[in-house]
């Protein structure tokens with residue numbers, strides 16, 4: 001049989017045997033091998049919600065392999081007398097370290113937090129007692145920010161297909177469900193990604209890589225445009241190459257980099273809150289049913305371009321998930337969302353943010369420096385913490401936000417800690433909160449029942465408000481011969497896949 005690509009529609013609760021039956025019917029034979037290349041849910045017509053599949057078919061598995069000739073990473077392994085130090089074990093840092101080790105570099109990965117098991121127990125204690133640990137929280141610790149997340153693996157990054165394939169196949173080899181390779185909206189859930197992070201780290205160590213937990217980079221010692229040592233709270237680490245992948249929450253690390261001569265500029269980002277609804281309300285609005293066998297939980301993605309206002313959009317929606325207190329420092333308040341693989345929780349949450357330039361947060365300063373932008377953001381995060389007197393999250397109803405009236409009764413939510421009813425719209429500069437208000441009005445027209453939801457806390461971590469100056473080709477930080485600032489904190493990437501891809505690309509520059 002010749003190789004063929006077949007597009008088919010399948011019901012929401014189809015299984016592999018259904019695909020085989022459908023193929024046998026279409027091919028008039030059951031002597032073939034097949035592979036699903038793409039699978040996406042078509043929910044445009046609520047009376048006909050179905051999966052759309054693109055399937056490759058050939059005479060046997062070998063023939064299928066031959067035609068899937070996608071370019072792959074070529075990691076040349078050889079003896080290299082060079083020490084690479086990577087700061088941060090999130091997707092950018094971890095994947096950079098993995099490539100460097102595979103290529104033969106002596107590779108040391110530094111992480112300010114603990115291993116994922118200890119991190120998980122510290123976070124659970126924090127939610128019960130309010131005792132905050134600056135080393136281990138939703139932002140810091142092994143695996144980085146996305147370890148306690150929905151672990152959506154979507155990315156709008158361009159020109160990263162080779163790196164994305166590498167990340168997905170690495171995750172699959174570490175136990176991820178194979179469907180992440182072909183689903184249009186793949187996700188792992190926090191339960192899967194925690195196990196994967198642990199497994200990948202032990203593989204990395206088995207290959208000779210070294211991981212130093214509870215070790216914080218505090219500065220860089222440089223000579224003539226080269227990093228010679230990474231300074232840490234446990235002493236210096238010698239480096240021939242240095243990769244800093246410290247994420248977007250580590251204000252102290254931004255300061256260390258700037259002190260070492262690394263140049264950043266303020267850039268556009270987004271800020272706002274999280275909205276939450278009962279998941280069954282979202283299912284009803286999106287599917288016209290409270291549940292559909294075979295489907296987990298309905299998603300949404302909304303955008304609004306209100307007149308005379310900043311664009312507003314929903315971000316990082318977590319179906320069947322919960323809102324989490326994701327601050328990296330005790331004196332700041334931010335929230336984010338996470339879900340398990342089953343997405344079986346009772347609530348749906350999403351960031352609801354306005355796309356702004358940091359100048360919108362820096363009154364009377366249209367051109368803030370990177371430090372001024374970071375300071376302005378930090379001040380807002382501190383204001384939210386002050387209003388909530390710690391980790392009680394400020395909230396109001398979406399309807400309250402729209403009508404600018406004080407919230408009434410505490411609604412049911414997934415947030416695991418206390419909640420403080422406040423005039424939430426007053427906590428952001430007026431042009432920003434007015435834009436969000438208009439966005440909420442627009443979204444209430446698009447999703448039935450949207451107004452009845454709750455709007456919570458500060459969502460300030462959609463992407464970094466600054467961008468490092470680095471060479472587009474070599475990816476080296478301007479003015480340095482051996483320093484790479486990568487991942488979300490660099491301002492050149494955002495999200496798990498694009499940050500991992502950024503780390504891989506940088507590592508491949510020296511491989």
Ligand SMILES: Cc1cc2nc3c(=O)[nH]c(=O)nc-3n(C[C@H](O)[C@H](O)[C@H](O)COP(=O)(O)OP(=O)(O)OC[C@H]3O[C@@H](n4cnc5c(N)ncnc54)[C@H](O)[C@@H]3O)c2cc1C
Pocket residue numbers: 087088089090091092093094110111112113138139140141142143144145146147148149150151152153154215216217218245246247248249250253316324326336337338461486487488489494495496497499500
């Ligand atoms: C709750 C939550 C949910 C999210 N959900 C998703 C999602 O579903 N899908 C998605 O694509 N993205 C999601 N994100 C965003 C995603 O996690 C980030 O985009 C991604 O992790 C960025 O990767 P990174 O490696 O650049 O940085 P990070 O993952 O932030 O990792 C940085 C690491 O550096 C360490 N570090 C910082 N400073 C130092 C220092 N000085 N010394 C040593 N170590 C240091 C930190 O402890 C951390 O482990 C979520 C984020 C959060 C917080």
